[in-house]
Amino acid sequence: MTSAPEQRSSVPAVGRSVLWMVLTRAALLPLGLAQGAVLARQLGPAGLGRYSALLVDANLLVALAGWGLPGALSVLLGQEPGRLRALVHIALRHGLVVLVAPAAAVVLAATLWPALPAMVSRTPQEVALVAVLCICQYVRDVLGALLLGGQLFGAQNRQAVLLSLFQIALLLILAGLGRLDALSALSVQIAGNVLLSVLAARALVATRWPVSVPAAGLAAEARRIGVRNFLHLLPDLLLMRIDVYLIQGLLRRATAQTELGLYQAGVRIAELVLLVPSALNAVLFAKAAAREDLTRITVAGAKLSMYLGLACLLAMAFLGRPVLILLFGPRFAGSFLPCLLVLLGCSALCLGGPLAGTLAGAGAYPRSVILAQVVALLVNVGANVVLIPPLGAVGAGAASALAYAVSTAVIAGGFCRRFGISPLELLRPERPQTLLRWAKGG
Numbered sequence: 001m002t003s004a005p006e007q008r009s010s011v012p013a014v015g016r017s018v019l020w021m022v023l024t025r026a027a028l029l030p031l032g033l034a035q036g037a038v039l040a041r042q043l044g045p046a047g048l049g050r051y052s053a054l055l056v057d058a059n060l061l062v063a064l065a066g067w068g069l070p071g072a073l074s075v076l077l078g079q080e081p082g083r084l085r086a087l088v089h090i091a092l093r094h095g096l097v098v099l100v101a102p103a104a105a106v107v108l109a110a111t112l113w114p115a116l117p118a119m120v121s122r123t124p125q126e127v128a129l130v131a132v133l134c135i136c137q138y139v140r141d142v143l144g145a146l147l148l149g150g151q152l153f154g155a156q157n158r159q160a161v162l163l164s165l166f167q168i169a170l171l172l173i174l175a176g177l178g179r180l181d182a183l184s185a186l187s188v189q190i191a192g193n194v195l196l197s198v199l200a201a202r203a204l205v206a207t208r209w210p211v212s213v214p215a216a217g218l219a220a221e222a223r224r225i226g227v228r229n230f231l232h233l234l235p236d237l238l239l240m241r242i243d244v245y246l247i248q249g250l251l252r253r254a255t256a257q258t259e260l261g262l263y264q265a266g267v268r269i270a271e272l273v274l275l276v277p278s279a280l281n282a283v284l285f286a287k288a289a290a291r292e293d294l295t296r297i298t299v300a301g302a303k304l305s306m307y308l309g310l311a312c313l314l315a316m317a318f319l320g321r322p323v324l325i326l327l328f329g330p331r332f333a334g335s336f337l338p339c340l341l342v343l344l345g346c347s348a349l350c351l352g353g354p355l356a357g358t359l360a361g362a363g364a365y366p367r368s369v370i371l372a373q374v375v376a377l378l379v380n381v382g383a384n385v386v387l388i389p390p391l392g393a394v395g396a397g398a399a400s401a402l403a404y405a406v407s408t409a410v411i412a413g414g415f416c417r418r419f420g421i422s423p424l425e426l427l428r429p430e431r432p433q434t435l436l437r438w439a440k441g442g
Contacts, residue, residue: 028161035167035171037328038171038172038175040328042181044261045259047182049260049264050182050257053260058133060241061130064234068228068233070142070144071145073142074148075225082211095138095142126183129183129187140196143204144156147200147203155203167191239403242381244260247263250385250388255392265328266337266342267400270339274349274350274353280301280353280357299421301354302354305354306348308350309347309350320336341400345400345403345404349404352408355415356411358419368411376406377403379403380402384399386399
């Protein structure tokens with residue numbers, strides 16, 4: 001049995017948590033590249049585009065059904081670990097009402113009414129797999145949120161590595177059998193979510209939690225925080241994935257799937273750099289929700305993350321085209337420029353991600369975080385509508401780069417106002433060695 005973490009840890013402990021999380025995520029980079037290479041080579045541009053669209057379907061539906069509840073669970077558990085049992089019950093009730101029952105109804109309707117899947121350009125098999133994936137992903141999100149709120153970062157690190165190894169093994173087996181297509185790849189996602197849920201549940205059960213506390217009014221508080229999280233989460237998800245639907249809607253059907261596949265191959269590579277800021281975001285969010293003072297370490301982490309993003313951008317600019325063709329095959333040569341543009345935007349998100357984590361955790365999803373994503377989403381949609389018809393995947397990449405920069409600018413402004421620092425502090429160059437000392441609490 002392991003003990004629940006202290007809710008008021010020292011700055012050095014924060015630095016250790018951040019560094020371990022970042023190192024784990026960095027170790028996942030080659031596994032992410034390997035997964036992307038297997039999928040791209042086996043599915044081709046059109047198949048990869050179809051698979052990506054189905055994943056976005058599931059992500060969007062889970063976000064709509066979840067109504068921000070997983071994020072609320074993190075905040076509430078971070079404030080009081082004795083709430084664990086009550087929060088699990090709240091999540092189960094919510095999932096049964098808004099996800100499991102509707103998913104079963106949709107699958108039944110798709111079976112009895114064959115015209116329904118065609119209306120949304122999906123086959124009955126795709127509808128069924130997306131419904132199952134939604135349920136599995138909701139359970140995974142809830143359990144992951146509880147791990148995060150309990151600051152069980154070590155368990156999350158181990159699970160992330162095991163998940164990547166498990167998925168790449170399944171993909172290689174299917175590829176070797178000649179059975180890897182969009183539907184079987186979606187089944188691998190389902191299996192991965194099931195594995196992650198089992199591991200997360202075991203980690204929660206194995207942890208020694210404080211005695212349960214009275215839960216009067218907790219459901220209402222979870223809904224209140226959840227709504228604010230939802231208002232942050234939905235624009236954030238659409239900001240990152242609305243281009244999938246816009247490419248399909250703004251281009252001719254004959255070319256849309258191929259362009260989407262080329263674009264998504266580039267996005268898969270570019271977004272690997274976000275493993276680091278997302279790790280920082282998660283740790284800082286949990287500790288900010290537990291009322292820890294993180295201003296200095298957040299600034300240091302954000303700058304380090306940005307430097308890493310810029311280094312990856314330069315490496316991609318000089319070496320990216322031959323490496324991309326080597327990994328994904330010559331059919332994906334057109335993914336290079338979209339990848340470079342999205343990576344430019346991701347370099348901005350590398351700065352904004354850690355800032356957003358501390359800001360969201362300290363303020364339980366304040367308006368500044370929500371505003372940043374809404375403004376960036378509007379910019380993204382507008383730019384995509386203008387750029388996708390003439391430029392295709394390249395236009396989508398340019399729109400993403402612009403929108404991500406806008407998001408980071410608004411978040412940086414909100415962070416500086418809340419924590420009383422100058423915007424110049426975020427832009428002032430620092431030696432990486434100095435930033436690392438800050439991150440360690442030195």
